[in-house]
Amino acid sequence: MSQAARRLTKADLHLPCKRQAVYLLGKILARRLDDGSVLRGRIVEDECYLGGEDKASHSYNGRQTAGNEPMYMPAGTTYVYFIYGMYCCFNISSLEPGAAVLLRALEPIQGQEQMGKLRAAKQKSPLKSPLKEKDLCNGPSKLCMSFNITKNNCNKIDLTESEVLWLEDDGFEVEKKDIVTCKRVGIGSAGEEWVGKPLRFYVLGNPHVSKRDKKTEKKMSESD
DNA sequence: ATGCAGATCCGCT
DNA sequence: GCGGATCTGCATC
Numbered sequence: 001m002s003q004a005a006r007r008l009t010k011a012d013l014h015l016p017c018k019r020q021a022v023y024l025l026g027k028i029l030a031r032r033l034d035d036g037s038v039l040r041g042r043i044v045e046d047e048c049y050l051g052g053e054d055k056a057s058h059s060y061n062g063r064q065t066a067g068n069e070p071m072y073m074p075a076g077t078t079y080v081y082f083i084y085g086m087y088c089c090f091n092i093s094s095l096e097p098g099a100a101v102l103l104r105a106l107e108p109i110q111g112q113e114q115m116g117k118l119r120a121a122k123q124k125s126p127l128k129s130p131l132k133e134k135d136l137c138n139g140p141s142k143l144c145m146s147f148n149i150t151k152n153n154c155n156k157i158d159l160t161e162s163e164v165l166w167l168e169d170d171g172f173e174v175e176k177k178d179i180v181t182c183k184r185v186g187i188g189s190a191g192e193e194w195v196g197k198p199l200r201f202y203v204l205g206n207p208h209v210s211k212r213d214k215k216t217e218k219k220m221s222e223s224d
Numbered sequence: 225a226t227g228c229a230g231a232t233c234c235g236c237t
Numbered sequence: 238g239c240g241g242a243t244c245t246g247c248a249t250c
Binding site for chain 1 (some may be wrong): 240241242243244245
C-alpha cells in the first residue's frame with residue numbers, strides 16, 4: 001500500500017447511484033476475518049442497479065420486500081443476495097431509495113493467500129490448476145467467495161461503522177479517460193431498453209476485470 | 225476466443 | 238412451482 005488509507009465516511013458515500021459507482025472505482029474494500037487478519041482489494045469494476053424504472057433491478061417498480069430492504073437503507077449499507085442456488089453478490093446502497101452498486105471485480109492487494117484458500121474451500125471439485133491472482137476476484141460471486149462474504153455474515157451492514165467490512169481511500173485515483181462505461185452483464189431477461197443502458201464501469205487495461213467490452217474500448221481509442 | 229449445459233436452492237408469485 | 242445481477246468445464250471454431 002502506497003500511503004496511509006483513509007476510511008470512507010457517510011459523507012463520501014452520500015451519492016446518487018451512477019456517481020457512487022464511478023467514485024468507488026479505485027477505492028479499497030477491506031474485510032476483517034474471524035482470525036483478525038485483513039483482506040484488501042481495489043474496486044476495478046461495478047454496476048448500477050437503479051430503483052423504480054430499472055427492470056433489471058431487484059427493486060424494479062418500487063418493489064420492496066424483506067429481501068431487498070438494504071437497497072432502501074442509507075447510502076453505504078451492504079446488500080448481499082443469494083443467487084443461482086450457490087452464489088452470492090455484494091452491493092452497496094446509494095442515495096436514491098431502491099438503488100445500489102454491484103461490485104463486480106476487485107484487484108487483490110492484501111491477503112491473496114487467504115483469498116485463495118477461501119475460494120478453494122468453496123470449490124465442489126478440487127482445482128485442476130492453482131488459482132491465479134487475477135482469477136481470485138474477477139466476478140461478483142468470486143469476490144464474495146474470496147472475501148468470505150455471505151448473506152449470513154455481511155448483509156445489511158453499515159460500511160462506515162462496521163469492524164468487519166469497510167471502504168478505504170489510499171490516494172489512488174483512476175483517471176477519467178481510463179473508465180470504460182458500458183452495458184451491464186447477465187441481465188438478458190430484463191427487457192431491451194434496460195439491457196442496453198450504460199450502467200457498468202470498469203478500469204481500462206486492468207487485468208482483474210471480469211469481462212471486457214472490446215467494442216466500447218475500440219470506440220474510446222478512436223475518439224482520442 | 226466464444227458458446228452452451230449443468231449445478232443448485234432461496235424468495236417471491 | 239419457477240427463475241435467477243454466476244461459475245466451471247467441455248465443445249467447437
